[in-house]
Amino acid sequence: KLEDAGIGGAGLFVLTDVEEATGIPIAKELNSDVRIVTYATRSLPEFVATVADLAVDPALLDAATVAEELT
Numbered sequence: 001k002l003e004d005a006g007i008g009g010a011g012l013f014v015l016t017d018v019e020e021a022t023g024i025p026i027a028k029e030l031n032s033d034v035r036i037v038t039y040a041t042r043s044l045p046e047f048v049a050t051v052a053d054l055a056v057d058p059a060l061l062d063a064a065t066v067a068e069e070l071t
Contacts, residue, residue, distance in 0.1 A: 002023060002026055002027055002030055003030060007027050007030045007031050007034065008030055008031050009031070010027075010031060010034050011033075011034065011035060012034065012035050012037060012070060013027045013031075013034050013035070013036050013037070014037045014038075014039055014070075015036070015037070015038045015039070015040065015052075016038075016039050016040055017040065018038070018040050018042045018043070018044055018045070021044055021045050021047075021048045022048070024036055024044075024048045024051050024052060025048060025051055028051060035053045035054070036051060036052045036053050036054075037052070037053060037054045037055075037056065037066075037070065038052050038054070038055045038056065039056045039058060039063065039066055040055075040057075040058070041057060041058055041059065043055075
């Protein structure tokens with residue numbers, strides 16, 4: 001559960017599996033200030049695409065670079 005993972009106090013929610021995209025609106029509902037970042041090769045479904053703050057394609061930036069930029 002997102003609540004058990006501490007989403008209420010999180011500054012970032014990084015999604016790496018678009019199959020779990022339903023977690024995005026739930027994360028925003030639990031913490032309206034959380035920044036949503038997707039790191040995936042596939043596009044987000046339309047129903048959540050506008051909710052994400054940033055989408056990064058792993059073919060363009062490696063995970064270490066993304067992590068460094070987000071912190």
